[in-house]
Amino acid sequence: MAGPGGWWGRKSTPAKVETYTRWSFHIIALSEPTVIGVTAFGHMEARFALLVMVPVAAHVALAMVTASRALDWTVGRRPQPLRLLWALGAATAVVAVAAVALGRHGPGAAGEDTGTVLGSVFGTTLCYGVGLTALGLKDRRRVVWLVLGFGTGAGLVAWAVGMPGPATLATAAFVTAVSGFFAATSAFSIWLLNSVYALDEARETRARLAVAEERLRFGRDLHDVMGRNLAVIALKSELAVQLARRERPEAVEQMIEVQRIAQESQREVREVVRGYRRADLEAELHGARGVLRAAGIDCEVGGETGGLPAEVQSALGWVVREATTNVLRHGDAKKCTVTVRRPKGRVVLTVRNDGATAPHGSSRTGGTGLAGLRERLSEVGGTLDAGEAGDGEFRLVAEVPLTARPALEVVS
Numbered sequence: 001m002a003g004p005g006g007w008w009g010r011k012s013t014p015a016k017v018e019t020y021t022r023w024s025f026h027i028i029a030l031s032e033p034t035v036i037g038v039t040a041f042g043h044m045e046a047r048f049a050l051l052v053m054v055p056v057a058a059h060v061a062l063a064m065v066t067a068s069r070a071l072d073w074t075v076g077r078r079p080q081p082l083r084l085l086w087a088l089g090a091a092t093a094v095v096a097v098a099a100v101a102l103g104r105h106g107p108g109a110a111g112e113d114t115g116t117v118l119g120s121v122f123g124t125t126l127c128y129g130v131g132l133t134a135l136g137l138k139d140r141r142r143v144v145w146l147v148l149g150f151g152t153g154a155g156l157v158a159w160a161v162g163m164p165g166p167a168t169l170a171t172a173a174f175v176t177a178v179s180g181f182f183a184a185t186s187a188f189s190i191w192l193l194n195s196v197y198a199l200d201e202a203r204e205t206r207a208r209l210a211v212a213e214e215r216l217r218f219g220r221d222l223h224d225v226m227g228r229n230l231a232v233i234a235l236k237s238e239l240a241v242q243l244a245r246r247e248r249p250e251a252v253e254q255m256i257e258v259q260r261i262a263q264e265s266q267r268e269v270r271e272v273v274r275g276y277r278r279a280d281l282e283a284e285l286h287g288a289r290g291v292l293r294a295a296g297i298d299c300e301v302g303g304e305t306g307g308l309p310a311e312v313q314s315a316l317g318w319v320v321r322e323a324t325t326n327v328l329r330h331g332d333a334k335k336c337t338v339t340v341r342r343p344k345g346r347v348v349l350t351v352r353n354d355g356a357t358a359p360h361g362s363s364r365t366g367g368t369g370l371a372g373l374r375e376r377l378s379e380v381g382g383t384l385d386a387g388e389a390g391d392g393e394f395r396l397v398a399e400v401p402l403t404a405r406p407a408l409e410v411v412s
Helices: 004-009 013-043 046-074 082-105 112-136 140-160 165-245 250-277 281-294 310-329 368-378
Strands: 298-303 335-341 346-353 383-390 393-401
Touching (some): 013 112, 046 082, 112 140, 112 165, 165 250, 281 298, 281 310, 281 335, 368 383, 368 393
Parallel strands (some): 298 335
Antiparallel strands (some): 346 393, 383 393
16 A cells, blocks of 8 residues: 555646645645634533534534535536535624624623633634635635625624724724735635646646647758659559550660669658657757756766767667656656766666656556657667666666667568
8 A cells, every 4th residue: 555655756747736725625625623622622511512613613614615626616526516615604704793692691691701712703703714715716806805804893882782893993903904815815725726736737738739840840850851752653654654555665664764763762762761760869958957947856967978970879868768757757857967878888867856756666567658668778788777776766768889780670
């Protein structure tokens, strides 16, 4: 069974931010009965304090459910929880007003301790209720009106129960300020969560655009090579047909020319495919460093790559490209190190990162990307070893002999 670290490590960065945000608001909600409970049990008999905590606990439970559904709505998993928002707003108002009424007319109303406790229930419930309700509102103007409305309502309730003018204004100002702080915290948290998901989506879009651009480049190159030659082949074949029908000997010469152009086209297509498949090691190392650093991963590249045969550079370039993709897609690496060593007669490329997860651990035998790399390296006499190296580190080692020979490429 995986431990907490494994559960957390398997989450993507947006999922981690969402989990942190969700539990932060659950903890905030749970701090409401803590604040009230300390006051209640410190100033009242245990029996009466428990009676006070019952509606507070119900309010907290409703607030936690509403906050969870509001976050689900924020990330697009559920519709906006309008009924829960109205219910939380109503419950907040009812508990607050009931606390004031009980403080004025309930048993022990004249006691200073009772007034302190119920005043705490009044202010705390309003502030927490408004702050958590703001999670379900996307329009910031509505959040402002929510804060001002409850602040004004608190002042009106205080005035209605006979509090002096300065105390009424102080109550309204306190509720407005504290509930506004909680509402602003909710709004900022939602903005941050949306920004993280938007950045993650932008990164995926950028990767898809890069693939699409490469496909377009390959398509343009192939069109440039084949378009003109196919047009010439079609014209010469048509001419050869016409000459053959007239029993003219020039038809053979035209077909010989068609054959020559077809062979030339095959050679040019082979060159295009070879160029498309070949990856430059130095360019791939530079690109990997830039991409990883842009993703917030500290990347260090070391070693000498100059003077390597083209086939070795191509094979190792593909290793760097696949390793970079794995670091970005799997785990939560903070640092990645790429080194190139040149022992006698061979080149060893090592990629290390500190974000090893279960998929990395099983990649020694699985994973289409690494399997493809092993096939590519085997064509030039190379080997690939990948797996966890301990302490949460993942290591990939590719070894290619300097006497590597290019595999025979056939374009059908």
